Amino acid sequence: MKHRSLKISILVRVFSILLVSFTSNEAVAESVPKWIKNNALWYGQGDISEAEFLNAIKFLIEEGIIMLDTAEEVISETMNATIVIPNGNFDVAGSGFYLPLNLEISTNTSVTWVNDDSVPHNIQSQDELGKVSDLFNSPPLNTGDRFEFTFEEAGVYNYYCSFHPWRVGVVTVK
Numbered sequence: 001m002k003h004r005s006l007k008i009s010i011l012v013r014v015f016s017i018l019l020v021s022f023t024s025n026e027a028v029a030e031s032v033p034k035w036i037k038n039n040a041l042w043y044g045q046g047d048i049s050e051a052e053f054l055n056a057i058k059f060l061i062e063e064g065i066i067m068l069d070t071a072e073e074v075i076s077e078t079m080n081a082t083i084v085i086p087n088g089n090f091d092v093a094g095s096g097f098y099l100p101l102n103l104e105i106s107t108n109t110s111v112t113w114v115n116d117d118s119v120p121h122n123i124q125s126q127d128e129l130g131k132v133s134d135l136f137n138s139p140p141l142n143t144g145d146r147f148e149f150t151f152e153e154a155g156v157y158n159y160y161c162s163f164h165p166w167r168v169g170v171v172t173v174k
């Protein structure tokens with residue numbers, strides 16, 4: 001008997017979702033559509049699973065009934081970072097360290113190196129032994145040139161300039 005009542009509730013639910021899809025523009029005016037109230041009730045009674053209930057919430061977000069307006073801003077603010085190669089960076093006796101020397105970012109951040117020095121530099125990723133690895137490698141960067149790489153995986157990444165190998169920097173991805 002329980003089996004049968006579950007079947008009926010599924011049929012009713014499919015019908016009400018279709019109804020909303022056809023009239024989704026009007027549904028925006030109503031803050032919580034009736035069918036989501038039904039879904040919440042069914043979820044509370046254990047008639048539908050958590051996954052099904054979450055699907056209904058997902059549908060509301062996709063249809064723009066629930067607006068997540070702050071999420072996109074936060075992502076774009078944290079997706080870019082810059083490392084400056086300062087003037088005098090070439091000088092082995094100088095203090096022209098990369099700015100910042102250890103950049104900390106989250107995954108999927110795009111890092112841009114900018115050469116503000118008076119001579120060319122390059123950016124070469126290093127392995128644990130300090131040898132050049134092929135993860136990210138720039139061509140020679142003249143004054144004002146930029147090189148960009150996006151870090152997709154967490155880890156600690158060392159890099160250096162092959163023209164001035166005493167200049168080593170770090171990108172820490174969390």
Ligand SMILES: [Cu+2]
Nearest residue numbers: 121161163164
């Ligand atoms: Cu250099």
